[in-house]
Amino acid sequence: MDFRKAGLLETEYGAICMELDREPNETELKIFGVMWSEHCSYKSSRPLLRLFPKEGPAVLKGVGENAGVVDAGDGWGLAFKVESHNHPSAVEPYQGAATGVGGIIRDILAMGARPMASMDGLFFGKPGSPKTAILSNGIVKGVGGYGNCVGVPTVGGKTLYDAHYEDNPLLNAFCIGLVDSSRIVSSQTAEPGNLVVLLGSRTGRDGIGGAAFASVELGEDTKSSRPQVQIGDPFVEKLLIEACLEALDLGLVTSMQDMGAAGITSSASEIAAKSGVGMVIDLDSVPLREPDMSAWEIALSESQERMLLIVRPEKLDQVLALGRKWDLEAALIGKTVEGDRFILEKGGTVAVDLPASLIGGGCPEIDWPSARPSELEARQAYEPGEDTTGRNLESDLLGLLSSPSLRDKTWITRQYDSMVQVNTVMGPGAPVSLVRIKENGNLVALTMEALPWACHLDPFRGGYETMARSLRPIWLTGARHLGMTNCLNFPSPENREQFWEFAESVRGLAECCKDLSCPVVSGNVSLYNETAGSPILPTPLVCSVGLIPAGRKALLPGGWKEGDVLYLAGMDNAAIPGSHFQATRIGKIAGRPIPPSPEMELDFMERALRTAEMEIADSAIPILGGGLGIALCKEAVSSKIGADVRFETPTTSPVTLFAEGGARALYAVPQRNAFAFLQVWKGFPLRRIGTVGGDELRIPGIPPQSLKRLEETWRGD
């Protein structure tokens, strides 16, 4: 077999032969083809990922495990990660999305954590196109079908429509779980003489080579890739969760790993390499769904709902009994040994004999050439005012409010169980989700953010703003951030201009993380999101996690009360470029988003935290997509009360209403607390912009809008 057919580069094949001092056999070659694919090896992104700060006082387990873990107080940890399932969702939306949810849940489980909440990032193509209708329906039903059954609430997410995702929709799945921090499971703790147990579903031919499939551009005929998409079984996943957690409770597990991309091969070789042990796996012991599977098919099958458990010999009987209790297959398939050989046997002969560390860690990095896009200057050419004069502000406001990306998403979120586990304090639909930890009473604040338009215009600034924007809603509630995870969705890195955008976006994210002391604890990279030369926009997606101590009240949006004073906190330099206004109302993205201002962010953070802690505001909403105008509408609709808004300027500009970016928030403060509020924000840009009351939203330059009309527009009725 030719190494090119396995998807390897000549240099990579050379490295394999050199390390092995021989040519790999066909099964080994197929293993390298998958394990050294972009999806598994991160060969194109590793140099960039090194830019991320990974340390922080709250980090209990950082990058390198299945998910990062941060300190949630009182001996509890939060394990979290976000991962893409873009290619499978493009080909088979329901199963692609479902198995994306299932996969990330197992990553959290692999840390020993009970999965407690999920979020989903959805990026669809042209609103209303037949393709978007099919893909969005299938993906939403897949997320719900899996998450609802497995009993992990979907508490939030992000949905964005843009023609660039027409052929390449994105599905990013986030999960967070709670773990006793003295009991975090590691893939580094296997010892020689342990046994290897496969728990869960039988192994079939589904999803073979899925990781490699995710590492190339989609072909014109994506249907031919169907066999590479896995089929999900959320019922078995639920049993697997309970069985694994029970095994951990009983102290039966030495190490554990989920089986995602590249199946048995990646999970087993990863434990071996990280623990510094060798491993011998008998492929004939693997329970199969269909007979006559060859060694490489068994080794690389991506059949879902399987976990690999490393156990001491004296615990084996109890583990197998647990499998019987939960009606799961549990099979002894191998053992760990001294040394570093990763050996797969079949039919009494050795099918694979490789150094464990070479499989997962040996792939040489690729330093793709990078070049600033030649048309970047044209992209960034923008005269302020050119697209903001002579606008009909009323139709712009209502148009934005009803735009697919900003309108009410109940059609999606009501298909998700957002309340199971009875911890959901703030569910989908708000800029931040809140989940309580029953065990200690702390509240977890979660956000998901991505700004592809801004990243397209200026990837560094866009990346920075994405990160900052994921943290601001967390601060407003009164939570301090603990860490973040990210999913880097980009097109092919082999195009030098696309690689430049990728690198600059990561640099922006990393810079912001450093400036704001937010460690990156886990993440995922998804490249090659393009079809037939039509790439997605650069889409780095960030999920941030924060914590409110028990006993403190969270400050949330939707709490306007009659007579409250409205204050806009933050600088007046937000930009039209990259905004929803520009994308959906003007129809052409141009210009540059605002530059970072770290001191301002940190100052804003402390004041926002203090405001929440003092309980002096009734409501707070960050200025996000759609700008101040949309923030006002959403607050009015969700609070069921109007407001009289006044600006100091004689005329209202679209910039005032629709510009985006920077540390800004809209507060509603009772009169009696106005003085205390002003004290907190003294020295920070702050404007009084109106008062709450009535059943209309009155904005200068726009005829008064009844709440009913705003709500109907927002809901798309």
Place this chain on the structure above:
Amino acid sequence: MKAAVVVFPGSNCDRDVLHALRDVAGIQTSAVWHKETSLPENTGLVVLPGGFSYGDYLRSGAMAARSPILGAVREHARIGRLVLGICNGFQVLTEAGLLPGALLANSSLEFICSPCFLKVEKTDTPFTNAYRTGEIVQFPIAHHEGLFFLPEEELDDLENRGQVVFRYASPEGNAGPDYSPNGALNGIAGIVNRGGNVLGLMPHPERASEDILGCSDGLGMWNSVKSWLEGR
């Protein structure tokens, strides 16, 4: 007497109802694995929780209705002790023949998770005597098969006997089919058996039992069963 929550494979609200009974309402409660054939001694209330028993891959609740523990649950019901089926548990009770009717796919053919208003139609049951008749309460729903169905004659019979306990309603208190989020006949959200000791409902009282979750109307149910259990 005490309470027990049956855990079927695929139940996912078992821990939630345990939390509501034990931690919130202060009722001594244990979990019972579905492969057991008897209930713990002195069990006064058995809860069949929500979730996706057996993945709902067959008709919802059909497999769980044939679990070993169901023998003990039937006997428990026969001697007049309390059985509560929530969501998937309600589906199990209809499949097991402990309650009449069937729960069909929602009229939208979609899963619906939503806050929901209910009218308490019947308060002379051990599950609802802490409520006022006609009181409007808020329990969320989260299901794909919640359309309560009975043939017309049997439905009339059910209504005439006053077995309807909860009906979907507007916040102002109008109740009936127009307010069914799922197309349930007569807006029926929950019913009791003729003996009044077996209650099944689609909405989730355990999700409405703490202020921090936005609503604590479900406490009325836990307080009702608590006083029943304490009286025995």
